[in-house]
Amino acid sequence: MLSISLEKAGKQYNHTWIFSELSAEIQSGTATAILGSNGSGKSTLLQVISSAIMPTRGNIRYNLNGSEVRPEHAFRLMSIAAPYIELIEDFTLTEMVCFHRRLKPLVRNMATPEFIRICQLTDSSDKAIRHFSSGMKQRVRLALAILSDTPALLLDEPVTNLDRAGIAWFRDLIDKNSANRLIVISSNSVTEEFDFCKQQIKMEDYKTVSGLEQIPVFI
Secondary structure, eight states: OEEEEEEEEEEEETTEEEEEEEEEEEETTOEEEEEOOTTSSHHHHHHHHHTSSOOSEEEEEEEETTEEEOGGGGGGGEEEEOTTSOOOTTSBHHHHHHHHHHHSOBGGGOOHHHHHHHTTOGGGTTSBGGGSOHHHHHHHHHHHHHTBOOSEEEEESTTTTOOHHHHHHHHHHHHHTOTTOEEEEEESSOHHHHTTOSEEEEGGGGOOSSSBOOOOOOO
C-alpha cells in the first residue's frame, strides 16, 4: 500500500508561482487525474509527485506499507511516461526493452518477446527506434511504464500521438495492469485519458491571484 501526501505544496520558478497551497492524498487502488490547460503546471506537479523536483513550499510525503520513504528514494517506487522522457533512439526495440529490464523489472517477470507482442510491434523488434513513427514511440513509452513492476504509475498526457486504435490499446493495457496501483494521469481534458479516474486535481484551483510573488522595491 503506497500513499503520497501533498501538504500545502507550491512550486515557484523565478518569481512566478506555478501552483500553491495544494493539498491532496493519493493512494494505491485509486487513479487521480491532474487537469488543466497547456502551461497550467500539470507536468510540474507530476514531477513533484515523482520526486524529480521538490516543492518550493509545503511538504510531500511517501509512505509504503506503513513506513515512510525518503523523497530521494521515492523514484524506486515510480514508473513514468512523459513526452520529455526520451527513448534511446540508436537502440533497436529489443535492445531498448532489455536495457529497461535491467533498471526496472517488468510485471510477472515478463520476457522481452512478450512485451513486444503486447506493444503490437513484433515486426519492428529489430528496427532502430529512430525509425519509429511518433505513435510507435508513444506505445513503447507507455508500455515501459505501465508494464514495469512498480506500485506507482505516472502518465503525462498518455494519448499524445496515438490514433483511435492506439487509444483503445492504451485503455486495454492500463485496465489490465492497474489493480492496487497508485495512478496519476495529467491531461488537458482529453476524456479518454482520465475518465476512469475517481479523483481529480484541477490546476486552476491552486493558482495565486496574480501568479507573481510580491517583490520589495527599494528606492
